[in-house]
Amino acid sequence: DQQVKQNSPSLSVQEGRISILNCDYTNSMFDYFLWYKKYPAEGPTFLISISSIKDKNEDGRFTVFLNKSAKHLSLHIVPSQPGDSAVYFCAASEGAQKLVFGQGTRLTINP
Amino acid sequence: GAVVSQHPSWVICKSGTSVKIECRSLDFQATTMFWYRQFPKQSLMLMATSNEGSKATYEQGVEKDKFLINHASLTLSTLTVTSAHPEDSSFYICSVYLRDLNQPQHFGDGTRLSIL
Numbered sequence: 523d524q525q526v527k528q529n530s531p532s533l534s535v536q537e538g539r540i541s542i543l544n545c546d547y548t549n550s551m552f553d554y555f556l557w558y559k560k561y562p563a564e565g566p567t568f569l570i571s572i573s574s575i576k577d578k579n580e581d582g583r584f585t586v587f588l589n590k591s592a593k594h595l596s597l598h599i600v601p602s603q604p605g606d607s608a609v610y611f612c613a614a615s616e617g618a619q620k621l622v623f624g625q626g627t628r629l630t631i632n633p
Numbered sequence: 634g635a636v637v638s639q640h641p642s643w644v645i646c647k648s649g650t651s652v653k654i655e656c657r658s659l660d661f662q663a664t665t666m667f668w669y670r671q672f673p674k675q676s677l678m679l680m681a682t683s684n685e686g687s688k689a690t691y692e693q694g695v696e697k698d699k700f701l702i703n704h705a706s707l708t709l710s711t712l713t714v715t716s717a718h719p720e721d722s723s724f725y726i727c728s729v730y731l732r733d734l735n736q737p738q739h740f741g742d743g744t745r746l747s748i749l
Contacts (some may be wrong), residue, residue: 619730
């Protein structure tokens with residue numbers, strides 16, 4: 523039972539354009555959502571989070587949108603840079619503790 | 634700077650060997666640490682919650698006698714894979730939850746375990 527799903531295993535975007543990564547969840551008890559970035563052979567690095575009381579959170583080039591009715595969140599990166607190439611995981615939790623991760627989306631930024 | 638240090642980063646050993654992985658919280662005390670496992674091209678799956686001074690809480694399907702967790706101090710949790718077999722080969726990652734600082738989980742760089 524995959525409670526957090528990232529249906530796109532990979533995404534390719536041209537440098538300077540917007541990257542949009544999507545994530546769906548099924549557990550309505552989740553109240554905290556996060557995006558992590560991961561390089562091979564390294565642990566995930568926190569990017570941005572959002573609580574269920576908000577529908578948008580912005581930090582520099584990164585914006586996370588939450589649509590609770592659709593149980594959907596997305597990460598927007600604009601403008602995309604070559605250094606953004608990595609695997610992106612969305613994660614969800616009840617109360618910011620035990621995290622449930624999606625399968626990840628490999629983002630490739632092309633020059 | 635790094636919040637979590639995980640050691641070793643890579644282990645190759647023979648089947649039947651027990652392997653210990655250390656996870657250290659640098660600069661901060663952590664009463665709660667988490668252990669995850671990631672198989673190739675799959676998601677990170679929570680294995681257990683490590684609580685300082687008490688027994689770890691294991692997720693469903695994770696054998697507690699196979700994966701021994703010790704959280705004897707506020708800065709160190711260890712995961713011991715006992716009598717490891719090839720199917721235990723995976724990427725093991727720990728994380729630290731700094732509740733008092735209200736921060737998201739910080740992850741170590743992981744340990745690549747290969748059992749021959």
